[in-house]
């Protein structure tokens with residue numbers, strides 16, 4: 001398959017390009033497109049064959065359900081059985097935006113799209129290119145992140161190309177995404193709202209909007225837990241760079257010293273080394289490749305840079321990687337969740 005590439009910005013939407021992309025989707029094809037979180041790999045959510053094609057293109061297990069993207073509130077009612085009051089509240093505050101809600105699904109949604117589940121994940125993205133594409137498709141676009149299974153989610157079209165060239169019909173380049181981590185997922189099908197995947201919308205923001213307490217899926221707080229995560233995709237290692245990554249936690253000076261010691265050993269053993277540091281610490285490291293993900297306090301910047309940095313290490317052929325640790329409150333919960341997955345839970349604590 002030859003992949004077609006088109007380029008546009010949110011301010012200058014290529015209407016003709018979007019019309020063709022919508023046609024591809026309606027005919028059962030696949031289109032990668034930007035959203036405000038990460039790039040998505042879109043297919044017709046109501047067509048079981050499109051969903052099968054998405055799994056095949058990503059090399060993703062088909063028991064890992066897809067998120068259905070909508071562009072009009074009234075469309076929600078067609079794909080879910082009921083809209084709980086809590087969902088209405090959250091939609092008013094956070095849609096369009098980086099939030100996915102889990103509902104009981106209607107008959108209209110095929111099981112292929114939901115990985116065999118009776119529930120469906122729904123998101124109403126705010127990116128204008130995504131919005132135009134969903135509208136052109138007719139309203140229901142299934143879209144996982146547009147990476148090959150196991151790789152970091154793409155934050156630029158370049159990375160969609162790396163992973164999916166020749167495997168999808170079209171890639172829409174809409175520049176770098178704004179957020180850089182996937183949407184927050186909240187389950188409203190149980191008695192108590194539960195966060196299944198932390199993201200830009202934090203626990204605190206959900207609680208403020210709902211005026212009630214919100215749970216966090218146990219497997220996010222304790223990744224070594226033997227319980228099965230409620231979001232099937234969260235059980236996979238994911239976001240893995242090719243190099244071996246270790247997170248080092250503790251007082252800043254000790255972390256820097258420890259990492260530098262380890263780097264020396266690794267280099268002596270012939271490894272190509274990389275470090276994820278911050279504005280404050282990056283100049284202090286002696287690695288082959290040092291990444292500065294911004295000021296320590298600026299979590300939005302860290303979130304935006306994280307997946308790109310992991311991919312750059314791969315491109316540079318780094319084999320031994322170290323990262324500083326970040327706060328695990330607020331947006332930090334999402335950052336640390338992705339970083340720990342990338343590290344396969346290898347963490348060193350210093351005190």
Ligand code: TXA
Pocket residue numbers: 035037038039040041064065066067100102114117119120121123143144145146181182183184185196197230231232233234
């Ligand atoms: O920001 C995002 O959410 C991006 C953009 C493209 O919208 N999409 C995304 O999709 O991250 P994906 O497929 O990479 O991750 C979807 C996650 C998986 O962990 C999956 O298991 C979970 O959502 N999920 C989907 N449907 C579910 C359901 N019915 N119940 C529980 N978890 C579900």
Ligand code: MG
Pocket residue numbers: 144145153
């Ligand atoms: Mg994904």
